[in-house]
Amino acid sequence: MGKKLYLSTTDKKIAGVCGGIAECFHFESSLVRIICVLLVLLLKMTPVIVYVILWAVLPKQEE
Numbered sequence: 001m002g003k004k005l006y007l008s009t010t011d012k013k014i015a016g017v018c019g020g021i022a023e024c025f026h027f028e029s030s031l032v033r034i035i036c037v038l039l040v041l042l043l044k045m046t047p048v049i050v051y052v053i054l055w056a057v058l059p060k061q062e063e
Contacts, residue, residue: 006061015055023061 008019011029018036022029039047 005058007055007058009061015051016060017051017054017058020058020061 003024005024006020007016008023008029009016011019011023013019013033018032019029021027022032036047036051
């Protein structure tokens with residue numbers, strides 16, 4: 001199959017969601033974090049809710 005989205009265990013600041021997205025799509029993790037912060041500033045609480053849901057639902061990356 002293709003790529004799977006996991007919580008990152010190596011590149012995490014809070015929960016590993018942004019690090020996991022960056023690893024899955026081959027982006028810089030700092031770029032994903034900046035985009036997340038900008039989305040929170042623009043859209044208020046919606047990105048925070050999505051982040052918490054991803055944190056709860058995504059499995060941890062196996063080492």
